Amino acid sequence: MNLIERIFDVTIVMVTIRMATPLIIAGIGGMFSERSGVINIALEGKMLFGAFSSVAISYYTGNPWLGAAGAILIGGLIGFLHAVVSIKFNANQVVSGVAINILAIGLTAFLLETFFHVSGTTPTVAKLPVWGGFSPIVYFVAVLVVFSHITLFYTPFGLRLIAAGEHPKALETAGVNVIKIRYLGVIISGCLAGLAGAQLSIGTMSLFVEGMTAGRGFIALAALIFGKWTPLGILGSCLLFGFTDALGMRLAGLGIGLPTQFIQMLPFVVTMIALVSFVGRARPPKAIGMSYQKE
Numbered sequence: 001m002n003l004i005e006r007i008f009d010v011t012i013v014m015v016t017i018r019m020a021t022p023l024i025i026a027g028i029g030g031m032f033s034e035r036s037g038v039i040n041i042a043l044e045g046k047m048l049f050g051a052f053s054s055v056a057i058s059y060y061t062g063n064p065w066l067g068a069a070g071a072i073l074i075g076g077l078i079g080f081l082h083a084v085v086s087i088k089f090n091a092n093q094v095v096s097g098v099a100i101n102i103l104a105i106g107l108t109a110f111l112l113e114t115f116f117h118v119s120g121t122t123p124t125v126a127k128l129p130v131w132g133g134f135s136p137i138v139y140f141v142a143v144l145v146v147f148s149h150i151t152l153f154y155t156p157f158g159l160r161l162i163a164a165g166e167h168p169k170a171l172e173t174a175g176v177n178v179i180k181i182r183y184l185g186v187i188i189s190g191c192l193a194g195l196a197g198a199q200l201s202i203g204t205m206s207l208f209v210e211g212m213t214a215g216r217g218f219i220a221l222a223a224l225i226f227g228k229w230t231p232l233g234i235l236g237s238c239l240l241f242g243f244t245d246a247l248g249m250r251l252a253g254l255g256i257g258l259p260t261q262f263i264q265m266l267p268f269v270v271t272m273i274a275l276v277s278f279v280g281r282a283r284p285p286k287a288i289g290m291s292y293q294k295e
Contacts, residue, residue: 011250012243012246012247012250014133014134015245015246015249015250016239016242016243016245016246017134017138017239017242018134018138018204018242018246019241019242019243019245019246020238020239020241020242020243021137021138021141021196021199021203021242022047022196022197022199022200022203022216022220023196023216023219023220023223023238023241023242024141024144024145024220024223024234024235024238024239025137025140025141025144025192025193025195025196025199026043026046026047026192026193026196026216026217026220027043027220027221027223027224027227027234027237027238028144028145028148028192028231028234029043029046029188029189029190029191029192029193029196030043030189030193030220030221030224031148031152031189031224031229031230031231031234032148032161032184032185032186032188032189032192033079033185033186033188033189034165034224034229034284034285034288035152035161035162035164035165035185035229035285036161036164036165036181036182036184036185036186037164037165037168037182037185037285037287037288037289037290037292038082038083038086038087038093038182038185038186038288038289039086039093039094039097039288039289040082040093040097040186040189040221041094041097041098041101041218041221042078042082042096042097042098042100042101042193042217043189043193043196043217043218043220043221044101044104044213044215044216044217044218045078045097045100045101045102045103045104045105045217046075046078046079046100046104046189046190046193046194046197046217047193047194047196047197047200047213047216047217047220048101048104048105048108048197048211048212048213048217049071049074049075049078049104049107049108049194049197050071050072050074050075050193050194050195050196050197050198050201051071051108051197051198051200051201051208051212051213052108052111052112052197052201052208053067053070053071053073053074053194053197053198054067054068054070054071054194054197054198054201054202055067055122055125055201055202055207055208056070056111056115056122056208057069057070057071058125058126058127058202059115059116059122059123059125062126063126064125064126064127064128064129064202065128067125067126067198067202068128068137068195068198068202068203071194071195071197071198072191072192072194072195072198073191073194074194075190075191075192075193075194075195075197076187076188076190076191076194077190078100078190078194079186079187079188079189079190079191079193080183080186080187080190081100082096082097082100082186082190083182083183083186083187086186087179087182087183087186087291087292090291093289094289101217105211108208108210109210109211112208112210119210120209120210121207121208121209121210122207122208122209123207124206124207125202125206125207126202126206127202127203127205127206128202128203135199135203135204136203137195137198137199137203138199138203140195144192144231145231145232145234145235146231148231149230149231149232152230152231157181157184160176160181161181161184161185162285163176164176164178164181164182164185164287165285165286165287165288166285166286166287167286167287168287168290168292169292178292179292182292193217196216196220197213200212200213200216215268218271219241219267219268219271220238222237222241222271222274223237223238223241224237225282225284226274226282228282228283229282229284229285237274240270240274241267241270241271244266244267244270245266245267247266248263248264248266248267251263
């Protein structure tokens with residue numbers, strides 16, 4: 001069996017899907033926020049909160065489904081906090097997102113020692129079941145992509161969400177509450193980012209590791225831009241990034257002599273190349289990042 005055949009097989013396809021799943025969920029979450037006009041670079045922090053809360057709830061209840069539900073709830077609460085700071089108080093949306101990311105790193109490390117009396121890694125907990133080689137969240141992604149596409153482009157809510165990020169004053173003139181639409185977009189984003197974190201901790205693994213998102217929130221943000229703020233575009237982008245991650249793992253396992261550091265940086269190199277090559281062609285919502293006050 002030659003090297004190509006050893007690298008490209010059914011296993012790498014399955015690993016690609018697993019690695020892409022949290023990116024797709026977080027990326028689509030970011031889409032709802034940014035389509036409404038609110039920049040969301042806090043995906044990393046929201047994923048980290050979701051990863052920790054899902055493990056903590058699963059540990060204390062013994063039920064990973066409650067852990068996943070808790071991650072969605074906590075992600076939504078962090079999204080609400082982000083919305084209040086960014087929309088109500090008109091804080092710089094990039095700064096507020098960075099603050100959430102920093103808060104997540106410090107607070108999850110503190111809570112890890114508080115609840116589990118250990119540092120670095122929690123004890124193992126009950127994880128979500130495996131259906132056909134994947135966690136249930138993986139199958140949810142297929143529904144999420146289709147549902148998000150239909151919602152965004154073929155429903156009144158989706159069209160209003162787009163209008164809130166493109167022409168908020170025109171939308172307000174039509175009698176729609178732009179502030180409410182933006183709040184919903186950011187909260188939905190938080191819920192999905194929390195679920196993406198749960199996939200990392202109790203979907204793929206059965207524990208929480210300090211800083212376990214490892215930049216995936218930023219890769220999801222890059223996929224959002226690369227995918228031009230559309231569900232199908234995000235799906236394709238995340239599968240590409242997931243494949244580079246899976247490829248790195250496969251190359252490391254084959255022991256072909258490449259430095260470990262080079263293999264680990266593959267997803268980020270591809271991310272940078274994608275952004276440099278395509279970010280200029282992607283047009284963000286016109287009103288993104290702009291504060292809006294109801295007249």
